[in-house]
Amino acid sequence: MQPADSPDALLHATTEGIARRVTGEKGPATALRSVRELIDNDEAELALDDLARVIEYFRILILRVEYDQLVIAATLLNSMDSLLETGVERLVTA
Secondary structure (H helix, E strand, O other): OOOOOOHHHHHHHHHHHHHHHHHHHHHHHHHHHHHHHHHHHOOHHHHHHHHHHHHHHHHHEEEOOOOHHHHHHHHHHOHHHHHHHHOOOEEEEE
């Protein structure tokens, strides 16, 4: 089991929160399932990149706390480009 502040744990928690909100929306739900599989296979960097692209593509609004978790994970993974290139921050909601 990963520590709560590990990139994998942060990505898992964020992905699960987003997945709960988009339940019933086939496209995002399927894409998020793929992100979870990457996390489960210790592919945190790829998962972060894919998650950012899923959020951007489907225009999924994310909570500030979720964005903050993504920033922490990206910082730990030295992968802030994933968030900056996709412009995920513009989809942050209260």
